[in-house]
Structures are given as C-alpha cells and as structure tokens.
Amino acid sequence: METGLPRAVLLLCMVDVLHSFAIEEKEDIFKRMVCPAFLMFDNAAYLADMTFELPCNCKPEEVSNVVWYFQKTMGSKETTVLTDFAGNVVLDSGHIHVGSNVLKRFSIRMFSLIVFRAQVTDSGLYLCGTKKGDFFYGYDVDVQPTKHITVAFVDRGEHVQDDYTGKLFSLFTTFWDWTKCDRCGVRGEQRRIGLCYMRSAKLHPRYRTALPNVTSCGSRAISMRLQRRGRRWRPEVAIRSCLAPCVKEQDPQEGVQAISNVIYKLGQKPWLPHVPTQFHKHPVGRDLIIACPGARPEHAVAWDKDSVRLYRSHFLVGVNQSMRVFIDHGNHLHIQRVQFSDRGTYFCWREGQLVAGFRLSVGHQRQRRRTLDDPETIYAIKAISTSYVLISAIFVGIHVCRCCRQVFRCPVRT
Numbered sequence: 001m002e003t004g005l006p007r008a009v010l011l012l013c014m015v016d017v018l019h020s021f022a023i024e025e026k027e028d029i030f031k032r033m034v035c036p037a038f039l040m041f042d043n044a045a046y047l048a049d050m051t052f053e054l055p056c057n058c059k060p061e062e063v064s065n066v067v068w069y070f071q072k073t074m075g076s077k078e079t080t081v082l083t084d085f086a087g088n089v090v091l092d093s094g095h096i097h098v099g100s101n102v103l104k105r106f107s108i109r110m111f112s113l114i115v116f117r118a119q120v121t122d123s124g125l126y127l128c129g130t131k132k133g134d135f136f137y138g139y140d141v142d143v144q145p146t147k148h149i150t151v152a153f154v155d156r157g158e159h160v161q162d163d164y165t166g167k168l169f170s171l172f173t174t175f176w177d178w179t180k181c182d183r184c185g186v187r188g189e190q191r192r193i194g195l196c197y198m199r200s201a202k203l204h205p206r207y208r209t210a211l212p213n214v215t216s217c218g219s220r221a222i223s224m225r226l227q228r229r230g231r232r233w234r235p236e237v238a239i240r241s242c243l244a245p246c247v248k249e250q251d252p253q254e255g256v257q258a259i260s261n262v263i264y265k266l267g268q269k270p271w272l273p274h275v276p277t278q279f280h281k282h283p284v285g286r287d288l289i290i291a292c293p294g295a296r297p298e299h300a301v302a303w304d305k306d307s308v309r310l311y312r313s314h315f316l317v318g319v320n321q322s323m324r325v326f327i328d329h330g331n332h333l334h335i336q337r338v339q340f341s342d343r344g345t346y347f348c349w350r351e352g353q354l355v356a357g358f359r360l361s362v363g364h365q366r367q368r369r370r371t372l373d374d375p376e377t378i379y380a381i382k383a384i385s386t387s388y389v390l391i392s393a394i395f396v397g398i399h400v401c402r403c404c405r406q407v408f409r410c411p412v413r414t
Contacts, residue, residue, distance in 0.1 A: 035059065040208045041074075041125060041140040045195045045216035047235060048146045049330030050118055050297040056111040056128035059136045068106075068113045069127040069135075073220060074206075082106050082113060082126075117330060118143045123218055140207050142218035144195055144235045146317070146329045153313055154240035160194065161236065169200040169226055171217065171233045179300035181244035184352045188244060188302060189312055193329075194236035198222060237329065239312050244352055277345070277357035282338050283365035290333040292348040293356050301331035302349035338362055 035058040046052050056066050068082040107114040115122060123143045129135035152158040163172040173194035181188040196217035203213060207221035215221050217230030282288050292301045303310040310327065313319070317326045317334070324336045335342055339362070346358040371377065 035136045038206075039127075039135050039138055040206060041138040041220070043140045043142070043207060043209045043215050043219050043221065045142040045144060045197075045218070046118055046297060047149075047193060047195070047329050048118060048120055048143055049328045049332065050143075051114065051116045051330065052118055052141075052297060054113045054115075054126055054128075054139050054141070056113075057137050059111070059128070063130060063136075065130075066108075066111045066128050066136075067131045068108065069129065070124055071127070072124045074125060082108075117332070120145050125220065140215075140220050142216040144216070144218060146235065148234050149318070149329065150234045150236045151316065151318065152236065152238045154238055155313070160238060161234070164233070168202070169198050169229070171196065171198055171230060173197070173233075173236050175236075175238070176298060178240075179298065180352050181242035182300035182302035182352060183309075183349050184244050184246035186243075186309070188242050188300075188349075188352070190240050190242045191300065191312070192238040193297075194238065196230060196233040196235055198226065198230050200226060202226070237316075239316070246352075275347070275354050275357050277359055279359045279361070281361045281363055284340060284362050285337055286365070288335040288338050288360075290335075290346060290348075290358050292331055292350055295331050295348075295350050297330065299331070300349075300351055303327060303333045304347040304349070306344045 044052070044054070054068075056068075059066060070080040070082055072078070105116045105118075107116070111128070113126060113128070120143050123141055126139040126141055127135045128137040150161055152160050160173060160175075164170060174197045175192050175194040178190045178192045181190055183189075197214055198217050198219075199214050200222065201213055202223065203209070203215055203219075204221040207215065207219060209215045209219075209221070217233055218227065222230065276293075290303075292303075295301045303315075310325075310333070312327060315323070315325065315327050317323070317328045319326075325342070326334050328334060333346065338360075343360055343362050346360060347354055348356045348358070372381075
C-alpha cells in the first residue's frame with residue numbers, strides 16, 4: 001500500500017502532462033495547415049435535428065480569435081454574425097428548442113462552430129474569418145429534412161429506394177456506415193443514415209466535394225432548377241437488430257484501486273445506478289427533450305426507461321403518428337405533454353455502453369404572475385386582438401350592408 005500511493009500520484013501527474021501535450025498538438029494543426037489562396041466551400045450534409053460541428057481548419061498563426069459568418073447564398077447581402085467577437089461562445093445545449101433561431105442554437109469551442117439541433121433553415125454557407133472580414137475557410141452545409149424520411153426496417157424485409165438516372169443528373173442515396181450495436185449484453189439495434197446526393201457535370205467549381213461531380217441535393221453548387229428536382233428525393237434510414245457482448249473493463253493499478261475503493265466506500269449511495277445520474281423535476285403537461293451526453297450524429301444511441309427498452313422499431317418518430325414518447329433522428333428522446341406516468345429513470349446508451357441516467361420526477365407547475373414578455377401572454381394578446389378585429393370587421397360589414405340595402409330599397413320621391 002505504501003508503494004502503491006506514490007505510483008498513483010505519479011500516474012495522475014502523467015495524465016496532466018499528456019493532456020497538456022494534446023492541447024499543444026491541437027494548436028500546432030493551424031501551423032501545419034496552409035489556408036487556400038482562393039476561398040472554397042467544403043460540402044457537408046446532415047439530417048435535421050442533428051448537432052454538427054464545423055472546425056476552422058486553417059487560420060493565420062497571429063489570429064487568436066475567429067468569427068463565424070452565415071449566408072443563405074453566396075454574395076447575399078444578409079449576413080449573420082455567429083460570435084461574440086471573442087471566439088469563445090459557450091451555450092448550454094439543454095436550453096435548445098426546436099424551431100428557434102440559429103443565433104440561439106450555436107456555440108464556439110476551440111475555434112470550431114457547433115450548431116445544436118440543426119434545422120432545414122440552417123442550410124447555407126458558413127465562413128470562418130476575423131471581425132475585419134478576412135475569410136480563411138468555408139463550408140457549404142446542407143441540412144436535409146426528416147418530415148417525409150423513408151425508414152426501412154431490415155428485419156421486416158423492407159428495402160431502401162432505388163436510384164434515379166436522368167439525362168442531366170442522377171439521384172441516389174449515400175449511406176453512412178452502420179453504427180455500432182447501441183446496446184451490449186442484450187438485443188440492440190444498428191442504424192444507417194442515408195442522405196440524398198446528386199451526380200451532375202454542371203456543378204459550380206467553387207464548391208469542393210469528396211467525389212468529382214457529386215454533391216448533396218441541397219448544395220449551393222447545384223442550380224436552383226436542379227435543386228427543385230432534388231427535393232423530391234427523400235433521405236433514408238435503415239435499422240436492423242444486433243447483439244454484441246459487453247467489453248470487460250481493465251482493472252486499474254493497485255494504488256489507484258485502493259484510492260478508488262476508499263472514495264467509493266465513503267460516498268457510497270446504494271440507491272443510485274453505477275452511471276452518472278441527473279435529477280430533474282418537470283411540470284406536468286409540458287414537453288420535454290432529453291439529449292444523451294457526448295453523443296454525436298454518427299454515434300449509436302439507445303434509450304431505456306427503467307428496465308424497459310425503447311427500441312426504434314416501436315419508438316422512432318413517424319412509426320406511429322399518435323406517439324407521445326419518441327426518438328428523433330438526432331438521437332433525442334421526446335416526451336410530449338409529460339404525465340405522472342412518465343416518472344422514472346431514463347438511461348442513455350452510447351456506442352454500446354451505458355453512460356448516463358436521467359431521473360425524472362413530475363409535479364404541478366407553481367403559480368406565477370404573468371408578464372408581458374412571456375410567450376403565453378404574447379400569444380394570448382395576439383389571439384384576443386385578432387378576434388376583436390375580426391368581430392369588429394364582421395359587425396361593421398353587417399351594418400354597412402344593412403344601410404346599403406335600406407338606401408336602395410327607399411322609393412324615390414318626386
């Protein structure tokens with residue numbers, strides 16, 4: 001035990017050294033990357049509700065802060081600045097809501113732009129530069145809708161859609177790799193996302209693609225006429241069952257094991273699961289969205305409620321139109337109009353490992369005084385004002401008609 005403790009301290013010191021070395025290596029990337037003399041746009045496609053990250057792959061060494069800009073089309077007069085001009089915007093993803101403006105759904109970390117729960121309206125050009133207007137790197141982002149997505153459950157014998165070939169272009173689906181099995185030790189599921197892509201010889205040369213003459217269907221490299229035709233092609237998702245064994249964790253060294261045992265015994269709470277758990281109290285009747293910590297679009301994510309498996313074959317959005325609890329294509333768990341029966345612990349699997357728990361309690365919302373800034377108050381005022389104007393217009397219209405009727409019916413006296 002006496003020799004184990006110094007070894008544990010030495011191990012922790014080595015971890016700090018390696019962490020500092022990793023940060024320094026990340027900073028050296030900008031020294032090795034040379035910015036192009038002519039600004040190009042890299043094509044990137046995602047599904048709606050996903051959270052994506054755009055790294056600023058190059059910048060001059062003397063630039064310490066970057067500014068991200070957003071344009072719907074190249075040369076547009078409307079440009080949105082996505083920064084606080086310090087390059088360090090950090091946003092709590094738990095406050096993200098569907099349909100909110102992109103200005104409320106982005107974050108900047110280590111010069112990279114992160115857009116939470118992307119929407120179709122977020123499609124456009126993203127440029128990394130300075131507040132003076134010098135641009136270093138650009139992205140052509142295509143966020144494809146999930147409203148009419150095609151879902152194929154392989155276990156049921158369903159198949160993906162066939163390719164389309166025309167005279168000027170061809171449409172096809174490019175699939176990501178199958179994800180890992182989202183659970184281990186029990187039956188899990190694998191997911192494969194397919195996005196719409198177009199092959200055409202008439203692409204704008206300023207947009208850089210992974211393959212020649214191939215880009216996503218919503219890319220700005222395609223003319224508006226071809227984009228309208230490409231919108232008919234739906235993204236796809238294929239899902240199949242899987243079974244994977246759990247990876248046995250390696251036992252730590254003797255000194256670290258001894259320290260962890262002491263900490264575990266001192267702070268042991270037998271009623272808690274063996275994963276980090278967050279406690280949350282939610283008002284009844286309100287909608288709730290839960291995100292898995294650290295999950296990315298390409299990750300395999302699964303959800304459980306207590307001991308019940310929430311498989312996508314039954315809980316994927318769109319499987320049943322009357323579903324109140326469902327999983328969207330961005331791996332978020334939705335609970336609409338929360339009820340008291342929704343109380344329990346929701347567990348999140350990521351890449352086949354149980355990583356987090358979310359203990360939900362449901363209660364009545366406290367009575368509070370409404371202010372004019374509340375969304376409910378604004379909606380009520382608009383609804384009452386619209387109803388008042390409509391009723392007034394009908395009232396005035398009826399009286400005008402009656403007056404006109406009496407005027408035309410009155411006999412003319414000579």
